[in-house]
Amino acid sequence: ADIASIFTGLTEPERLFAFNLLLRQNENLVTETLGEMEPEDAARLLAHLDPPTIAKLLQGLPTDDATELASQLPPELFESVMALMYVDQSADVLDQLQFDEDTAGRIMTPNVFALHEDMTVSEVIANLQRKSDELEMVFYVYVVDDRHHLVGVVSLRELLLNPPSMPLKKIMAADVISMPTTADQEEVARIVGQYNLVAVPIVDEENRLVGMVTVDDVVDVIREEATEDIYSLAGVDTDERVTTPPLRSLRLRLPWLHVNLITAILASTVVYAFQGTISQVVALAVLMPIVAGMGGNAAIQTLTVAVRGLALGELTWDNSKRIIFKEVLVGMGNGVVLGVVVAVIAWLWFRRPILGLVIGLAMIINMFVAAFMGILIPLVLKRLQADPAVASGIFVTTFTDVCGFFSFLGLATLFLKWIQ
Amino acid sequence: ADIASIFTGLTEPERLFAFNLLLRQNENLVTETLGEMEPEDAARLLAHLDPPTIAKLLQGLPTDDATELASQLPPELFESVMALMYVDQSADVLDQLQFDEDTAGRIMTPNVFALHEDMTVSEVIANLQRKSDELEMVFYVYVVDDRHHLVGVVSLRELLLNPPSMPLKKIMAADVISMPTTADQEEVARIVGQYNLVAVPIVDEENRLVGMVTVDDVVDVIREEATEDIYSLAGVDTDERVTTPPLRSLRLRLPWLHVNLITAILASTVVYAFQGTISQVVALAVLMPIVAGMGGNAAIQTLTVAVRGLALGELTWDNSKRIIFKEVLVGMGNGVVLGVVVAVIAWLWFRRPILGLVIGLAMIINMFVAAFMGILIPLVLKRLQADPAVASGIFVTTFTDVCGFFSFLGLATLFLKWIQ
Incomplete structure (x- = not known):
């Protein structure tokens, strides 16, 4: 190590x-x-x-x-x-x-210590002695019936505390938590964490014991999934590390930056449409990055909380309506507070009260869009069985850029005669 | 659960x-x-x-x-x-x-199963029987000397495989991995993961056993630290969850958005300084968000890889020089590729070749700054004992916004007579 x-x-x-x-x-x-x-x-x-x-x-x-x-x-x-x-x-x-990648079947070890329910404690110990080297980590003995169905679990501690002649059947806990080979590795990690297990037995579709996932693998899964979430949000390939050679890093990052470029150009075309307005009031060019940028930041906040909530199982399709409502409320709140602040700043800076009004309104609109899209997009991606983190950031900030420029420059065009 | x-x-x-x-x-x-x-x-x-x-x-x-x-x-x-x-x-x-928050002392359980080195296997089992209910998770017996110094460890499996009269001293592994109470919880999690442990004993400054940290606590630490990293990068308070009430969410998010606002205004003042140039070539207002935005995205990619590398221990102050050099190379590579692409697009869009040249150069400069700052800022924060994730994003994107606007509009001003 x-x-x-x-x-x-x-x-x-x-x-x-x-x-x-x-x-x-x-x-x-x-x-x-x-x-x-x-x-x-x-x-x-x-x-x-x-x-x-x-x-x-x-x-x-x-x-x-x-x-x-x-x-x-x-x-x-x-x-x-x-x-x-x-x-x-x-x-x-x-x-x-x-087994599919990232499933319980793929990360389990098939070398699991399983013994028949009729065996006695002393027989178990003899068995343990013989297999001592082969087995990865032994903390539990899984108990199976004649057809290798998982029927219970006995901890080593239980073995120590019971007389040698006791059959496993009598001392095993029958309500053993197991998972199917097809379970997602994230789900396995969640169960192990929730019940404080050191290992979880893995069974096939007929409840036959085929392996186990140990907590050290779970620790790896949790780290891996966390890295994936962090990377996906930032548009970094999940294989990349600080030690990845430069040329490979370049090849991994460029595709994502090109996608970003397309969305940046999309936002620019909105500005392009309002060139006439900007040429009459250049102050608009100075202020427009504020509206777009603040919307982007607020959206990323919402998005991050949503993605993490989905990963930890706290946000589900069932409770989503309430959470969407909450996020929209928070977004409007942010919009009103920051809209007023920005309006006052713009007013004092350029000495045009209507310009303040325009940017304030645009901020409220954009903060609303930021919150709504920030929560809706990862939920919809999850619902479509896609990774809610990947590409969420780019979709969401594209929305806030386009909407920020459009609402600000659009309102400015409407109020043009008062802010010139 | x-x-x-x-x-x-x-x-x-x-x-x-x-x-x-x-x-x-x-x-x-x-x-x-x-x-x-x-x-x-x-x-x-x-x-x-x-x-x-x-x-x-x-x-x-x-x-x-x-x-x-x-x-x-x-x-x-x-x-x-x-x-x-x-x-x-x-x-x-x-x-x-x-003990300080987030240290081994704070997350350990003091109810650790420790016995004297002279005890025999049968005495241990008798002890285990008596304390059966009090102890959280028993997989190892820690072995101590007369003054409660940690001297070894015996797994329950070892106990099962040895005769009742054997003293612990003879069967214990003496090279037990332990950690001080003052160790950072992230460090504890790293050690447990690295050595595939189920629990790690915690000792005071004189190597006396005072508790242990079990792997279920480590799983919590890993999740918590991953959430912290993800949240810090996005500027979300680490206490927030999807279920946090709306008013509290609002209070948690507003401070960060206000910091963002200050930096957004800072970037705007750069644009303000070039109002004269923009009023002569409105196309600059259309293109400038592309330079700033692409720089921001590239910086966030670098930053994310760096923050994760620091968290996983793959990036250290010692190997930082090589990694900084690598990131700068990747940044320049990104800059050249995307600079050419953007230059061609700008040229075709506005039919002004020099405008293409200006935005291409600005992209290369900004991508360089993005890479350099994206790796340097988290390293310096870490060196100053601060959390490398928190506020990194805002510092870095402020740099790329300011530099993006400045290099693009600055170059445009220099070449003004050819792009009008």
Whole structure:
């Protein structure tokens, strides 16, 4: 783990060099380091090695980590590595790859400690002794029936506190919380957090135990999802890190900036339409960025609260009507307060009271639009099964730019004879 | 936990009503629900009850949760509640309040299962049996010497696999990872995530065991810190949720919008200085929001990657020089690509090639500033021990607005006779 964190501080060539050095010295350490690194970074390092070495390293990893890494290798390399791994281990990886990305099935480990309900405490302990090395983290024993259906759970603490002859059936908690393989990883993280679990068992559609997700994977999921939300709001690709090489960063950021450019031009065409008005009152050009910019900022506030609320499960389609109403109220409140402030400033600055009135009204209109769009757009995206964070920012600020310029310059055109 | 999530969907008065109902029916359930709710929300509900009831409820919670709630009560209420609690329990809460907010000492639970190194496995099990109910989550037994110094750790699994007469000293792992009470909670979360721990022991300055932080608290910390980062970047108060009442939301958002207003006016004064140029070429008013807006977006991209990199420990003061250089390269690259695109668009739109040249150059300059400020400002804030996310966005976009307007309108003024 310490090595993994040193690795993140290195450049790509330095990393490769250090990695090869480590590989010759201590293979176990390499395996451990791979498991702790960002999967993208680890896969990029692996791709430089020959297939037999990769196969050997992947075999040393827990199945979920091996699957994650293997899935990021180039297709031909993936094929040859799979062919070189032990059949049971490559089968585990291939099985896991059948689940969709970001689901419980994909992040679970299939090596789960499950025993039959008729076993006694002493038999469990004997079993635990035998499998001691294979298992990732053991804190619970899951209890299954003849057909491997999950029927209960026993904590290690329970095992310690009960006599050796006691069957699991008698001491297990039958109301075990489990999740299907198809569950979204965010949902798994939410459940683990809500019930303070250390691991959650994963079952197939017939309630047969197929794996478990441990809390360390949940911690990764939470970090990953938080990064995704933050990045999506800012229009940054989720694969990017501070250590991403410059050319790749450029390629990742340019598409988004081009989308931004199109929306910026869209807003400019509104200004273009009012060129005549601006040429008569240049003060409008001075003040118009304030209306658009303030609307954008207010919209981003609303949007951020909404996106985070959706991620944490506090905002749902069901309670959305009340929250939309609330946000619109807040938006109007902001608009009135800031509209008055800006109106007074514009009036004093340019000594034209009507210009103050125009900008004040435009602010109120734009703050209303900012709040309404800031809450509506992520909700609608979520409803359409899209990520509510991605592209929300750009849609919302396009609305506030267009509306800010239009309401301000439009009102100014109406009142033109009084502000000239 | 289920009740807590239902509660988050209710309005304030509904919540209070449901809470009182629940209180009369089932006090244990109330305690559990309080532990799972957002502390701010829970404290607001508690504040409506009389001190004896609050005292009783707090006594039912783990010390860390009770402390967190108690710290959010109004001062007089806090005093009277403390006076009504059992002395040992209120002492625990008061002890914990001596640690700074957001440190390991504040989020740890002092009820840690620690035993002397000379104890045998069977004695440990007897102890575990006796304390079964008091302890929050037991997965490890921490091992201490005569003066309560932390000397090792034994997992419950180890206990199961060893004979009853074995002393802890012989089976413990001596290289136990621990953290001081003064450690930042983010640091604790990082360590727990890095080493895949389920709990980390907390020691005082003399390495005496005083508590532990469990992974469920870490999950909360990670969520909280992610929310803080997202919110700070958008200028939203960290206490706000979608369910915050409208008036409170308004009060929380207005200060930030006023700061934004000041910076927006600052940018406007740059435009004001160039009123003469704009009145001669109104096309400048049409194009100037593009330069400023694109710079702002590029800056936010850089800033977001930097803030996240700082939070995840991938960006440090030590490797900052290389990352600054990289970001500036990416910024220049973005500037050249987008500058050419915008130059061509402006040229075709207004049929003035020199206007295209001016906006292209201004874009390159502003993209450079965006990248440089986007990485430098969070680094400097971090260096000054401030939160790198908070206010970064506003500083950075102020720079890009001012610089965007200044470079574009300034260049336009220089080339005025060719673009008229």
